[in-house]
Amino acid sequence: MKRFFKIDNAVRVLFIICISMxxxxxxxxxxxxxxxxxxxxxxxxxxxxxxxxxxxxxxxTLSRIGLKAAQPSIDTITEQKNIAILIGKxxxxxxxxxxWMQDFEPDVEGKxxxxxxxxxxxxxxxxxKLDSQYKQILNESGIYLKKFNxxxxxxxxxxxxxxx
Numbered sequence: 001m002k003r004f005f006k007i008d009n010a011v012r013v014l015f016i017i018c019i020s021m022x023x024x025x026x027x028x029x030x031x032x033x034x035x036x037x038x039x040x041x042x043x044x045x046x047x048x049x050x051x052x053x054x055x056x057x058x059x060x061t062l063s064r065i066g067l068k069a070a071q072p073s074i075d076t077i078t079e080q081k082n083i084a085i086l087i088g089k090x091x092x093x094x095x096x097x098x099x100w101m102q103d104f105e106p107d108v109e110g111k112x113x114x115x116x117x118x119x120x121x122x123x124x125x126x127x128x129k130l131d132s133q134y135k136q137i138l139n140e141s142g143i144y145l146k147k148f149n150x151x152x153x154x155x156x157x158x159x160x161x162x163x164x
Contacts, residue, residue, distance in 0.1 A: 029150075031116030036074045038124050045127060048134035049097055055141040056090045059083050062148055064077050067161045070111055071148065135152060 063083040067076045104123060110117040142152040 021137035028114055031108060031111075031113050031120055033122065034117055034142060035108075038104075038120050038127055039106070041124065041127050041131065042104075045097065045131045045134060048131070048138060049094060051138055051152065052090045052094060052134065052141075055138065055145065056087055058145055058152065059090075059141065059152050061085050062145075062150065063087075066148070073108050082144065086137070087143055089137045093130065093137055096133065097130055100130060 062081075063080055067074055067079050105119075108119060111119065138152070145152050
């Protein structure tokens with residue numbers, strides 16, 4: 001009977017350890033970790049905003065003074081429309097970014113950890129969408145600028161913010 005009791009205690013200890021490990025694994029992350037991931041991604045996406053501004057400036061300059069000089073046989077009316085579309089897309093993603101920044105609430109006072117984690121995970125999805133929009137329009141505008149031998153900043157088409 002004593003031997004059974006020792007095994008029973010060992011099983012109990014093992015059971016308690018397993019339960020503790022299981023409970024430790026199911027805990028939600030600290031909201032501060034998720035918030036920092038959002039802020040870090042935001043900072044990287046802001047760099048794309050700077051590149052977007054440079055591309056917009058090059059497109060605007062090309063539209064105003066450089067189309068015929070760059071390619072004398074070009075249909076300037078069509079190219080003016082193409083440039084206007086690209087500038088519009090660049091402006092839209094910048095506006096979307098500004099709106100996100102205005103709406104973003106880094107202070108979650110009054111929320112419990114679970115609510116804060118949920119909020120920041122939602123914000124992470126939003127900033128990743130903005131990142132994707134920037135990637136798309138920077139690529140599109142970069143390809144267009146290359147047609148006229150205007151080189152956008154090199155990292156505008158070779159960046160990856162999907163590290164989080």
